[in-house]
Amino acid sequence: MNIVRLSSIRKYYRSSAAQALDGVDLELDSGEIHAVVGENGAGKSTLARILCGFERPDSGSLYVKGERADFSSHRDAERAGIGFVPQYSMLAPGLTAAENVALGHEPRRLGPFTDRRRASYEFSLLADRYGFAVDPDAVVASLSAAERREVEILRALARGGSALVLDEPTSILGEKETASLFALVRRLRDSGAGIVYISHRAGEIADLADRVTVLRSGAVERAFAAADVDECELAGLIVSGAACADPDRTEGGRTAGLRGGAAPGEPALVIRGVSQRARGSGSLLRVDLTVRSGEIVSVIALGGNGLETLEDVAAGIVSPDEGDVLVKGRPLARWPGRELRSRVMAYLPTDRENRGLSPKASVAMNAVAGRLFDYSFSEFAAGARPLADAAGMLGGFGVANWKGRRVDTLSGGNRQRVVASRELSGGAEVVVAANPAQGLDRGARSRLFSRLAAMRDSGSAVLLLSSDPDDAAELADRSFALYRGRLIPVERGESFEAAFSKALTGARQ
Amino acid sequence: MSAVGSLVAGSLAFMAPLAPAAIGGLATEYVGALNIALEGLILVGAFSYAAAGSIAGPIVGFAAALLSSAIVAAGADLFSRKAKADPFVVGLGVNMLAPAAASILSQAVFDTKGVAVVAGLQSAMALPGLRYSDVASFAVAAAIIAAIAATPFGTRSRAAGMSRDSLAMAGVDYGRVRGAAYFVSGLACGATGAALAASVGAWVPNMSAGRGWIALVAVYLGGKRLGGTVAAVAMFSLLLSAAAAAQAVVELPAELLLSIPYFTAALVVIVGARGSARRSARRRAP
Numbered sequence: 085m086n087i088v089r090l091s092s093i094r095k096y097y098r099s100s101a102a103q104a105l106d107g108v109d110l111e112l113d114s115g116e117i118h119a120v121v122g123e124n125g126a127g128k129s130t131l132a133r134i135l136c137g138f139e140r141p142d143s144g145s146l147y148v149k150g151e152r153a154d155f156s157s158h159r160d161a162e163r164a165g166i167g168f169v170p171q172y173s174m175l176a177p178g179l180t181a182a183e184n185v186a187l188g189h190e191p192r193r194l195g196p197f198t199d200r201r202r203a204s205y206e207f208s209l210l211a212d213r214y215g216f217a218v219d220p221d222a223v224v225a226s227l228s229a230a231e232r233r234e235v236e237i238l239r240a241l242a243r244g245g246s247a248l249v250l251d252e253p254t255s256i257l258g259e260k261e262t263a264s265l266f267a268l269v270r271r272l273r274d275s276g277a278g279i280v281y282i283s284h285r286a287g288e289i290a291d292l293a294d295r296v297t298v299l300r301s302g303a304v305e306r307a308f309a310a311a312d313v314d315e316c317e318l319a320g321l322i323v324s325g326a327a328c329a330d331p332d333r334t335e336g337g338r339t340a341g342l343r344g345g346a347a348p349g350e351p352a353l354v355i356r357g358v359s360q361r362a363r364g365s366g367s368l369l370r371v372d373l374t375v376r377s378g379e380i381v382s383v384i385a386l387g388g389n390g391l392e393t394l395e396d397v398a399a400g401i402v403s404p405d406e407g408d409v410l411v412k413g414r415p416l417a418r419w420p421g422r423e424l425r426s427r428v429m430a431y432l433p434t435d436r437e438n439r440g441l442s443p444k445a446s447v448a449m450n451a452v453a454g455r456l457f458d459y460s461f462s463e464f465a466a467g468a469r470p471l472a473d474a475a476g477m478l479g480g481f482g483v484a485n486w487k488g489r490r491v492d493t494l495s496g497g498n499r500q501r502v503v504a505s506r507e508l509s510g511g512a513e514v515v516v517a518a519n520p521a522q523g524l525d526r527g528a529r530s531r532l533f534s535r536l537a538a539m540r541d542s543g544s545a546v547l548l549l550s551s552d553p554d555d556a557a558e559l560a561d562r563s564f565a566l567y568r569g570r571l572i573p574v575e576r577g578e579s580f581e582a583a584f585s586k587a588l589t590g591a592r593q
Numbered sequence: 594m595s596a597v598g599s600l601v602a603g604s605l606a607f608m609a610p611l612a613p614a615a616i617g618g619l620a621t622e623y624v625g626a627l628n629i630a631l632e633g634l635i636l637v638g639a640f641s642y643a644a645a646g647s648i649a650g651p652i653v654g655f656a657a658a659l660l661s662s663a664i665v666a667a668g669a670d671l672f673s674r675k676a677k678a679d680p681f682v683v684g685l686g687v688n689m690l691a692p693a694a695a696s697i698l699s700q701a702v703f704d705t706k707g708v709a710v711v712a713g714l715q716s717a718m719a720l721p722g723l724r725y726s727d728v729a730s731f732a733v734a735a736a737i738i739a740a741i742a743a744t745p746f747g748t749r750s751r752a753a754g755m756s757r758d759s760l761a762m763a764g765v766d767y768g769r770v771r772g773a774a775y776f777v778s779g780l781a782c783g784a785t786g787a788a789l790a791a792s793v794g795a796w797v798p799n800m801s802a803g804r805g806w807i808a809l810v811a812v813y814l815g816g817k818r819l820g821g822t823v824a825a826v827a828m829f830s831l832l833l834s835a836a837a838a839a840q841a842v843v844e845l846p847a848e849l850l851l852s853i854p855y856f857t858a859a860l861v862v863i864v865g866a867r868g869s870a871r872r873s874a875r876r877r878a879p
Contacts, residue, residue: 159764188763
């Protein structure tokens with residue numbers, strides 16, 4: 085029986101100028117697990133938020149058991165029996181488990197007062213029914229990640245429970261917890277609930293799903309029964325285009341122009357035994373990585389596998405809980421910041437707006453920001469030399485029409501070119517480039533990649549962190565996938581992309 | 594009465610107008626908003642008590658004080674939410690507007706911009722050192738304590754301050770919870786203002802005399818927790834009462850004596866802030 089149906093859902097986000105959903109249809113029957121898969125930014129989470137009443141679609145309609153429905157808050161969705169388990173914790177950390185589940189629906193006594201005992205009792209009943217053993221009166225902040233997830237699930241099941249939407253539910257769970265979550269999801273399915281399961285992990289979906297819908301750029305690319313494809317094909321569908329073990333597919337000729345040059349030399353950037361706990365699933369587990377002079381090493385990961393944490397650690401933004409990061413043999417933390425950043429390490433951050441640029445300063449000032457101490461006071465005040473330097477740097481990356489403009493008047497792609505101009509003009513010995521091609525058009529991308537390749541050829545050590553396997557295929561000498569905080573080497577050679585897809589989605593090799 | 598007895602009675606008299614304002618400050622702290630306007634709201638309450646009381650008697654005056662402060666507080670919050678204005682700046686505006694508006698209205702109601710004594714508005718003594726208005730003020734404080742400690746409103750407020758997402762998951766509108774917290778905060782400041790005006794039976798310009806700020810300090814000193822805030826209020830009241838009593842005994846300039854509680858408070862805040870900075874630094878370290 086059909087529980088929920090979405091029809092031609094569209095959603096545009098003005099803040100990011102993105103068409104998150106562009107006419108999506110989705111059906112959920114009772115007693116099925118419907119996996120919604122796709123890359124980051126494909127629109128999976130937006131779809132979940134609309135289905136659960138957190139956001140309203142711009143157009144399109146939503147039907148609950150055949151009836152047209154319009155959710156103005158999650159409460160409406162709950163009334164229709166739809167529960168939501170979010171990817172990241174949406175619990176109030178200072179309240180108890182029972183208080184969190186009862187929030188908004190508190191039992192009362194003596195008129196206006198909360199009946200705490202009944203809230204705890206109802207929580208225990210619910211926990212018993214689903215085989216959880218969380219203490220109702222434990223403050224959420226004191227619970228483990230897995231226990232917090234259990235509280236989230238209980239909250240979703242407390243009201244409704246005829247449909248459950250799980251957004252990347254395993255991203256913060258270990259293997260044991262994942263297995264018990266799967267058992268629970270199957271049990272709910274068998275008792276007649278409909279489950280929407282959002283994930284980009286092929287292994288899980290092959291295990292669990294009855295039906296699969298693949299989203300790409302806000303539209304349904306394919307919808308099929310899970311039995312029709314194997315795990316390998318699934319991995320290929322999640323990460324764009326790569327097929328599994330297809331002998332015809334080898335590295336294309338497009339990569340040849342970039343690779344080559346001097347043999348790698350001394351280790352320039354060494355990440356040794358680094359573990360770092362982070363929010364959500366961003367933790368790193370004993371990561372070892374060496375980047376030598378004259379090579380480009382890429383680490384590729386899909387969202388929520390620790391790539392951002394690795395970026396922070398490699399760039400020295402945070403010092404890891406365990407392990408060391410050495411730049412030219414010296415611990416990163418012991419480098420004087422000015423010396424490190426003006427001569428030794430170039431850093432292209434993912435968060436270019438906040439970390440990479442000073443948006444309210446001029447483009448020229450942003451371009452020369454790394455070398456302000458090279459100017460005497462009078463040179464800086466006169467402005468001619470800094471402006472000439474800026475012109476040289478910006479020209480090299482094709483930024484035009486920048487005079488007298490502030491950075492925040494530039495487009496996203498041009499902003500990244502400003503960052504690249506500043507960071508890559510000095511000939512740094514170590515380059516940490518995080519998602520450097522994001523938002524760049526084809527021309528700018530190939531210019532940036534040629535520059536990185538040229539720096540490698542002249543002896544720089546380049547660490548490329550990206551969520552796009554194509555970046556690695558084009559540029560890297562050695563590649564790793566980062567999955568759940570662990571590095572997995574990916575061998576070059578035949579079916580490179582397929583191997584990547586498998587590693588990235590956790591499909592068994 | 595023994596010395597200790599009179600000290601306690603004195604500190605209760607100081608505490609009566611301070612306690613509601615501090616609890617009101619805590620109510621918005623719970624939702625994660627600093628109500629900087631406590632001082633101005635107390636003035637609104639005090640003036641409303643005197644003005645409405647001069648027409649319809651002290652009980653109506655007390656009710657008018659509660660309501661007018663609450664409406665101003667909730668209105669200011671609504672304005673900052675709808676106009677997306679910084680609530681802090683809006684609160685400062687209330688603090689500047691309240692005495693000016695009171696002065697203009699005072700001219701209209703009492704024919705003076707100065708002290709306006711209203712016959713029959715000074716509250717009688719219920720107990721030695723404690724007026725009926727003080728008892729009413731404590732009652733308001735107790736009611737708000739009950740509301741934020743034991744009702745769904747209190748839990749939702751705390752959830753709002755910790756994670757707005759948790760409220761969204763509960764289908765509760767953040768803006769409504771915050772508006773309610775400001776309303777409660779206004780009620781509390783109204784009680785403080787009414788208690789102040791009732792203790793002298795008059796409207797005196799700027800009669801709040803910094804109590805709104807002391808109330809805020811008490812909230813922070815108490816670690817933004819209920820028990821801590823109540824303890825801080827009690828400590829302040831005792832110090833203020835002791836300083837007032839000491840005037841008769843110690844031969845020091847009165848100004849110096851009366852400022853000791855404030856210096857002590859400043860010292861406690863500085864020491865407390867350093868302690869909490871050290872604690873959180875230790876928490877951050879691996």
